[in-house]
Amino acid sequence: MAQNAKPRLAVWKFSSCDGCQLSLLDCEDELLAVAGAVEIANFPEASRAVGKGPYDLSLVEGSITTPHDAERIHRVRRLSKFLVTIGACATAGGIQALRNFHDVKNYISAVYPSPEFIETLSKSTPISDHVKVDMELRGCPINKYQLVEVLSAILNKRKPGISSHSVCIECKRRGTVCIMVAQGIPCLGPVTHAGCGAICPSYNRGCYGCFGPKETPNTESLAAQLTGLGVSDPDIVRAMRGFNACAEPFRKEGEAHER
Amino acid sequence: MSAKTIKVDYLARVEGEGGIHIRIKGREVADVRLTIFEPPRFFEALLRGRNYSEAPDITARICGICPVAYQMSSVQAMENALGITVDGPLRALRRLLYCGEWIESHALHVYLLHAPDFLGYEDAIQIARDHPAVVQRALQLKKIGNEIVAALGGREIHPINVRVGGFYRVPAKSELTPMLDRLQWARDASVETVRWAATLPFPEFEPDYEFVALRHPDEYPINEGRIVSSTGLDIAVHQYEEHFFEEHAKHSNALRSVHKDHGSYHVGPLARYNLNFDRLPPVAQAAAREAGLTNVCRNPFKSIIVRGVELVQVCDEAVRLIQEYTMPGKAAVPVVPHAGTGYGCTEAPRGILYHRYRLDEQGIITEAKIVPPTSQNQKQIESDLRQFVASRIDLPDEKLTWQCEQVVRNYDPCISCATHFLKLHIERD
Ligand code: SF4
Ligand code: SF4
Numbered sequence: 001m002a003q004n005a006k007p008r009l010a011v012w013k014f015s016s017c018d019g020c021q022l023s024l025l026d027c028e029d030e031l032l033a034v035a036g037a038v039e040i041a042n043f044p045e046a047s048r049a050v051g052k053g054p055y056d057l058s059l060v061e062g063s064i065t066t067p068h069d070a071e072r073i074h075r076v077r078r079l080s081k082f083l084v085t086i087g088a089c090a091t092a093g094g095i096q097a098l099r100n101f102h103d104v105k106n107y108i109s110a111v112y113p114s115p116e117f118i119e120t121l122s123k124s125t126p127i128s129d130h131v132k133v134d135m136e137l138r139g140c141p142i143n144k145y146q147l148v149e150v151l152s153a154i155l156n157k158r159k160p161g162i163s164s165h166s167v168c169i170e171c172k173r174r175g176t177v178c179i180m181v182a183q184g185i186p187c188l189g190p191v192t193h194a195g196c197g198a199i200c201p202s203y204n205r206g207c208y209g210c211f212g213p214k215e216t217p218n219t220e221s222l223a224a225q226l227t228g229l230g231v232s233d234p235d236i237v238r239a240m241r242g243f244n245a246c247a248e249p250f251r252k253e254g255e256a257h258e259r
Numbered sequence: 260m261s262a263k264t265i266k267v268d269y270l271a272r273v274e275g276e277g278g279i280h281i282r283i284k285g286r287e288v289a290d291v292r293l294t295i296f297e298p299p300r301f302f303e304a305l306l307r308g309r310n311y312s313e314a315p316d317i318t319a320r321i322c323g324i325c326p327v328a329y330q331m332s333s334v335q336a337m338e339n340a341l342g343i344t345v346d347g348p349l350r351a352l353r354r355l356l357y358c359g360e361w362i363e364s365h366a367l368h369v370y371l372l373h374a375p376d377f378l379g380y381e382d383a384i385q386i387a388r389d390h391p392a393v394v395q396r397a398l399q400l401k402k403i404g405n406e407i408v409a410a411l412g413g414r415e416i417h418p419i420n421v422r423v424g425g426f427y428r429v430p431a432k433s434e435l436t437p438m439l440d441r442l443q444w445a446r447d448a449s450v451e452t453v454r455w456a457a458t459l460p461f462p463e464f465e466p467d468y469e470f471v472a473l474r475h476p477d478e479y480p481i482n483e484g485r486i487v488s489s490t491g492l493d494i495a496v497h498q499y500e501e502h503f504f505e506e507h508a509k510h511s512n513a514l515r516s517v518h519k520d521h522g523s524y525h526v527g528p529l530a531r532y533n534l535n536f537d538r539l540p541p542v543a544q545a546a547a548r549e550a551g552l553t554n555v556c557r558n559p560f561k562s563i564i565v566r567g568v569e570l571v572q573v574c575d576e577a578v579r580l581i582q583e584y585t586m587p588g589k590a591a592v593p594v595v596p597h598a599g600t601g602y603g604c605t606e607a608p609r610g611i612l613y614h615r616y617r618l619d620e621q622g623i624i625t626e627a628k629i630v631p632p633t634s635q636n637q638k639q640i641e642s643d644l645r646q647f648v649a650s651r652i653d654l655p656d657e658k659l660t661w662q663c664e665q666v667v668r669n670y671d672p673c674i675s676c677a678t679h680f681l682k683l684h685i686e687r688d
Contacts, residue, residue, distance in 0.1 A: 016323075017322050017326075020323065026416070028398040035384045040382075046371065047382030047384070048381040049382060049385075095305065096301065104301075107304040108304075111301050112299070124300075140417060141323060199413045200427075204427045204590070205419060205428070238310060238313065242316075
């Protein structure tokens with residue numbers, strides 16, 4: 001049966017805001033085509049139907065923050081031929097990884113009147129800390145066109161066209177005049193992974209690094225430039241400690257400016 | 260005596276993770292629990308030490324379905340703390356952005372998350388096989404909502420253009436007017452949505468709710484108003500915590516809100532509609548009446564019709580906002596940080612979303628409090644389940660389970676926000 005020959009897709013959620021998996025439902029023009037090309041075997045945000053594994057492709061959203069999830073991710077891996085992590089939570093621990101810089105007990109008691117009811121790990125960690133990841137999609141949230149590209153590449157057994165340069169290159173492509181040079185607006189574009197299409201600078205705003213660090217970023221030289229623009233050390237720390245705070249280059253640069 | 264448990268371990272078509280656990284003893288409902296196992300992410304804690312200006316982007320990440328709501332409540336609270344008023348075209352643009360999120364969110368819930376229950380399908384993709392035109396209408400509606408958010412916010416999810424004081428960049432009118440034709444189509448498609456929703460089968464169920472929503476002197480409540488209720492409460496936003504408090508139930512990672520001396524209450528489309536019918540534009544009122552609704556609707560299953568009526572309202576309003584728009588000279592009013600406490604409350608698609616912040620002299624956040632709509636509805640959802648199961652105790656488990664899931668989905672619960680949700684267990688013993 002042709003029906004059975006379709007690749008089976010599963011979407012998994014760990015600690016997250018659901019924004020990255022919503023990107024799939026936000027592909028209004030492509031959704032029905034995607035649903036025609038794959039069997040959506042497990043996608044609880046969209047369907048009651050649950051198909052048993054194994055799955056040809058798993059999209060994993062969210063970070064690992066509970067003992068239960070630290071076990072569940074191993075089961076997801078065992079059931080998945082190809083595993084793609086989607087978004088900053090899954091690839092770097094997300095904004096909830098800010099706890100990694102504090103004592104989680106203080107965090108729990110700051111939010112919950114009965115801390116003893118809460119079961120959580122002291123750190124929020126990316127999926128790759130726990131299992132082998134076949135591919136990562138960056139962003140907080142991911143770019144839905146990158147997601148469609150990855151799905152169609154995997155369906156057609158080709159390599160997805162996802163580049164790893166910086167947001168700066170995307171500004172040049174888009175024809176946005178550098179806002180840091182021309183207007184002195186602090187921007188993380190030089191050290192940030194491409195993928196969004198350089199949205200913020202086109203809105204007169206400095207990039208805040210939501211796609212995480214690009215390959216081999218020179219965060220030190222960027223920090224010096226930010227200092228030159230009058231950005232204080234605590235503000236540099238805050239800039240590094242955003243949605244990808246635990247990505248190694250951002251974590252290190254943040255610590256270098258902490259006293 | 261028969262004993263049983265009905266459980267849904269992973270509630271589908273809700274945003275986030277939760278379950279339902281119901282224990283039936285003989286012919287009595289012994290226990291109902293909404294379990295929220297969405298892992299806590301500690302937003303109120305991680306906001307401490309951050310700059311006031313970072314709150315809209317950080318709190319947006321609480322929920323990928325309604326990031327604009329978080330941005331709007333947080334900027335309102337910060338502007339309240341810092342004594343700034345954002346009005347004129349900047350206020351109109353914020354309202355337009357919020358209309359975009361309502362259109363996207365309501366179209367998603369009505370057709371993709373809620374409708375499958377009424378039609379007996381597992382999901383919207385199955386509906387698309389039998390009724391392709393309905394799903395196409397849904398997707399096109401959702402798309403125009405997303406287009407507004409992307410045009411004003413830079414992207415659909417976690418928009419980047421909102422700041423305390425206004426925006427980073429404001430659009431020229433010519434960037435907005437191309438959306439007018441499709442928004443006019445969307446208004447007609449929303450009227451069609453109300454007609455279609457009215458033909459769905461509705462179980463008889465009308466709990467005696469206390470509705471809580473915003474109310475504004477001359478607008479349907481979206482981004483501003485006083486907090487009012489169907490029992491006569493009428494307070495300013497800063498008085499919210501004097502009247503509502505949060506409980507922490509053992510089975511849950513979420514806090515549940517309670518109205519002091521009243522108990523559970525209901526926020527969201529039904530609450531807004533019942534308290535603000537007179538603020539709906541004629542086209543939305545007419546659509547509601549044609550669907551057989553009066554200005555009172557207590558059946559939570561009919562929230563699917565009311566969301567349709569609200570779709571008419573926001574599409575109509577978006578058209579008007581764009582037609583009347585003139586580009587302001589400045590994208591934002593200047594902000595000077597200083598110490599203060601600020602309160603914000605706006606109507607997220609799922610109901611009122613309350614924020615409070617305390618800032619030090621540098622504008623650094625020293626305390627944050629966020630009360631999302633789903634944590635306010637949680638106790639009400641449990642109470643709905645108890646009442647609903649009690650009157651249908653003889654239904655076969657499979658049917659009862661599905662209907663219980665539907666009771667929860669009536670609220671369009673956003674569990675990611677509530678932790679700051681679902682498994683269903685029905686146990687009979
Ligand atoms: S990466 Fe950002 S958008 Fe994606 S799930 Fe995490 S918080 Fe949400
Ligand atoms: S410019 Fe930077 S912060 Fe803005 S969307 Fe792109 S990667 Fe994210």
